[in-house]
Amino acid sequence: QMHLQESGPGLVRPSETLSLTCNVSGYSITSGYFWGWIRQPPGKELEWIGTVSRGGSAYYNPSLESRVTISVDPSKNQFSLKLSSVTAADTALYYCARDYLTNGGGFDIWGQGTMVIVSS
Amino acid sequence: DIQLTQSPSSLSASVGDRVTITCQASQGIGKFLNWYQQKPGKAPKLLIYDASSLETGVPSRFSGSGSGSDFTFTISSLQPEDIATYFCQQYDNVPWTFGQGTKVEIK
Numbered sequence: 001q002m003h004l005q006e007s008g009p010g011l012v013r014p015s016e017t018l019s020l021t022c023n024v025s026g027y028s029i030t031s032g033y034f035w036g037w038i039r040q041p042p043g044k045e046l047e048w049i050g051t052v053s054r055g056g057s058a059y060y061n062p063s064l065e066s067r068v069t070i071s072v073d074p075s076k077n078q079f080s081l082k083l084s085s086v087t088a089a090d091t092a093l094y095y096c097a098r099d100y101l102t103n104g105g106g107f108d109i110w111g112q113g114t115m116v117i118v119s120s
Numbered sequence: 121d122i123q124l125t126q127s128p129s130s131l132s133a134s135v136g137d138r139v140t141i142t143c144q145a146s147q148g149i150g151k152f153l154n155w156y157q158q159k160p161g162k163a164p165k166l167l168i169y170d171a172s173s174l175e176t177g178v179p180s181r182f183s184g185s186g187s188g189s190d191f192t193f194t195i196s197s198l199q200p201e202d203i204a205t206y207f208c209q210q211y212d213n214v215p216w217t218f219g220q221g222t223k224v225e226i227k
Contacts, residue, residue: 046218061215095163105211110163
């Protein structure tokens with residue numbers, strides 16, 4: 001059974017880079033599907049950040065594209081999120097998820113989420 | 121970006137009641153709409169895809185309908201374990217966007 005688990009620092013200082021990793025177990029990410037990151041700021045709605053293919057091709061939410069990089073590490077069966085120049089507005093619960101749709105947008109398996117606070 | 125407006129933002133109903141949630145898109149999205157359930161402290165769970173298709177293993181009391189810009193999510197007979205926040209999500213156009221959620225409580 002596939003399981004996703006996010007990990008990374010829970011506190012990031014303003015202007016620094018947020019880095020999170022999603023470990024995938026029970027399935028090889030090189031076998032298929034796409035892999036995405038979604039976040040939820042406190043009291044606000046979910047926001048899709050971006051999605052990466054098993055081959056490493058990624059596409060992003062235009063509102064974040066200038067600051068975001070999503071990549072895959074097949075050797076570790078992980079994919080990662082980097083968000084640069086963070087501000088308090090980036091404080092959120094960050095989820096990784098599997099996107100089962102070839103054209104994107106179908107998140108059928110999610111991690112539990114990891115809270116990231118941006119503060120000095 | 122396509123905006124999704126859910127209504128109501130919260131509701132309270134009795135066990136056995138029929139519960140209906142609506143999701144209106146700011147432009148037509150065909151049937152490219154998902155519905156998710158999120159219980160407190162848990163990851164979201166996909167319930168409905170393509171506006172009306174039930175995900176495998178999801179109880180049949182959950183259903184979805186609609187196309188274009190107006191969609192409906194229904195719980196035919198509310199159960200105590202259905203206490204959660206439900207939200208819609210469109211996948212017609214990038215960026216994929218979500219509704220603000222509807223919190224369902226037991227009266």
